[in-house]
Amino acid sequence: MHLSAIQAELRARHLDGWLFYDHHHRDPIAYRVLGLPAQMATRRWYYLIPAEGAPRKLVHRIEAGALDPLPGERRVYARWGELEAGLRGLVAELGAAPRLAMQYSPGCALPAISLADAGTVETMRQLGCLVLSSGDLISRFDATWTAAMLANHRLAGRGVDAAIAGAFAWVRQELEGGRRLDEYRLQRWLVEQMQAGGLEVEEPPIVAVNAHAGDPHYQPPEQGSAPIAPGDLLLLDVWAKAPGAESAYYDVTWMGYCARPGEGAVPEEYAQAFAVARAARDAGIACVAERLAAGQKLRGYEVDRAVRGVIAAAGLGEYFVHRTGHSLGREVHATGANLDDFETHDEREILVGSGFTIEPGIYCPQGKPYGVRTEVNLYVGEGGAEVTGPRQQEIVRI
Secondary structure (H helix, E strand, O other), X not given: OOHHHHHHHHHXXXXXXXXXXXOOOOOHHHHHHHOOOOOOOOOOEEEEEEOOOOOEEEEEHHHOOOOOOOOOEEEEEOOHHHHHHHHHHHHHOOOOOOEEEEOOOHHHOOOOOOOOOHHHHHHHHXXXXXXXXXXHXXXXXXXXXXXXXXXHHHHHHHHHHHHHHHHHHHHHHHHHOOOOOEHHHHHHHHHHHHHHOOOEOOOOOEEEEHHHHHOOOOOOOOOOOOEOOOOOEEEEEEEXXXXXXXXXXXXXXXXXXXXXXXXXOOOHHXXXXXXXXXXXXHHHHHHHHHXXXXXXXXXHHHHHHHHHHHHHHOOOHHHOOOOOEOEEOOOOOOOOOOEOOOOOOOOOEOOOOEEEEEOOEEEEOOOOOEEEEOEEEEEEEOOEEEEOOOOOOOXXXX
């Protein structure tokens, strides 16, 4: 836990404290930010970091040692009346109507960080606290990368990129050999390649053809998976990370087309849709790079607007049905700012040291249904924004 840095950030944001609370491991963010080892949590614990002074703990008598690894004075409760009194004492020293950050999002607008239950938020309000979202604090202390995370992200990227290139080549080999190939078999092949390269694959990649590529989170079943054949559009959304705690995920999407014998080019409909998605992706990259180069603050929803505007201008706005991108880190969907003004209105600032995806997609339900998506990863360093892998410029002709 970086106590002095947290307290400096609280003062900069005019917050009087950050209250962490957990019961039955509902809040994994608290454990990561505090550096608290996972342990039994059958009783509620509370940890207050004030903007000034030493932290304070409130723990149940049965699990009195729950917060012992952390600095600060320990207070103990057992009966429910003691809990209420303990909470009152915990915040009393913050002064009248303290501004208190919690894992809370008004209206649950950002569900990934809205982890404090309504009853606990109500209790703190009844004690006179103004409860505010810890969203920007989480971005700073849970979603920024260390140098080791960036290095391991690059390592994972090399492995994932190699697996995708190998997959396209293997598909051509199998089709030319007349062997039956389906989505699930290709998915397993990708997993095996990445694991053989030393990468961790907690969830399998998305492998989708034709209409299934129009389902942004499609997963092929082991039985009844769609065959992959000449004339098929193929989407590969692949993510993995290097082993170890100091590793950030790499997560990209590439498109391929299984050409028929003698077919010279990717069908125009697919190529045009991909060109729009590519232009939208590049507009998002430019938005981030230009704003950061100008020293201006940039918030997640603003990048989504830039990307979505390109697709809307092409008359395809109704077919872009998800946010532009998500925070990347130790988890593939991390807790920093998402590029989103569609599913949510994410006003969190994009911070130096953070990573995220830009992944516009166009999912066409008319005629022969299909979908296209292009996805890259951006890292925001001190020198500006960097795309950490190759950018797909056209659909790969397999």
